[in-house]
Amino acid sequence: MGLLAFVAIFISDDAPSYKSFSDGSTLSVSADTLQHQAMVEKYAQEYGISEYVSILLAIIEVESGGRLPDVMQSSESLGLPPNTLDTEASIQQGVRYFADLLQSAKRYGVDDDTVIQAYNYGGGFIGYVANRGKQYSFKLAEDFAKERANGIKVTYSNPIAVQQNGGWRYRYGNMFYVQLVRQYFTTPIQFDNELVQLVMNEALKYEGWRYVFGGDNPTTSFDCSGLTQWSYRKADIHLPRTAQQQYDATEHIPLAQAKAGDLVFFHSTYDAGTYVTHVGIYLGNNQMYNAGDPIGYDDLTSPYWQKHLIGAGRIKR
Template sequence: PIAIPINGGWRYNYGNMFYVQLVTQYLVTTEFDDDTVQAIMDEALKYEGWRYVYGGASPTTSFDCSGLTQWTYGKAGINLPRTAQQQYDVTQHIPLSEAQAGDLVFFHSTYNAGSYITHVGIYLGNNRMFHAGDPIGYADLTSPYWQQHLVGAGRIKQ
């Protein structure tokens, strides 16, 4: 049986009865108040689960981190330069505590690139980002790895 009677009620006979709560705590909304941010994320989510490709900057090649941000923001009418360092250089630097959905988040020393900024992602709010990891998808910015490499957020200058 799926459920068994206990104390006048019913209880699942197998599995974790808190499964939905456990999973939903990691979900991030895909609806944003701002139309531009929504356009960026609508495009970005098309590539969720795709593999990371160093130097990739389009759906024909897949993406690296800055290729994904350049492509998705470009589809929303925002031109960004190609590399994570160049994208950092053209943003207004802000602490993560002031970041809003659609800002970029920047990281250092994620690999030996010869530049200070080596990774970029799209900030979603609630200490979450969407980025070209392997695979492309969501990440929790409170994890020790991202905290160790975090530089801060950047707001695109309009």
């Protein structure tokens, strides 16, 4: 769809929202896009592609940021002018169109990235890839755009290609479409310990969220001990609420003996009325995941953390 048109890229000023899916991936898109999740799920189920809900939401983020009525920019797949459909009609048609592309891909034996690119290029791209190894690559997307652009009249105001994202995009669709969609996915880091993996699968949902003093759940966001308490609870480990209380409830060990999944504690990071004022999840290799501002990773060898470091704590089970 939009075969001869540029794809509009919407960048939200709002903080991203994080949503985890059954494949272990986490989707980071705007709240405007996530508000359409229920409707996407409804039509994905109707057309038998429920496992692709996360990809469909990422397509919405690329196409409209969730803000236009025609959120999936699917009017053109019906031969209509751009932005003709209302929101529900756009989602219904966009999901149906993607389902049709998947059926074609199954017949031809091509991969899912080919389908994602075909959402932008049209179904002809599926046969193109099928005849060239059946595996999507950026070069195939680029070559397809070049070949299809040959039939377009080129003028000074309508060049055959324009520079974008460090490369060139041709007037036939957007060769970067797979990269634009895939950029909204992150895959949680993997741990050998199943319990640690459960904890981190939960904690990583909130990467990039802002620190909120007193926050202890996804509705409020989190402070440091609120994040650890919430995340470990998903592995059926019930920690007390504050950093000091969590320190008191653990077996104290030097950082050099810490393993992934242990807690790491700090003092005097602010005036809390207690000695222990901050806690994070130890990941190994002097890295921790914690509710800083924003929530995310930190290097424990930095001068700031070294100044305040107490040590690690192993949770008593």
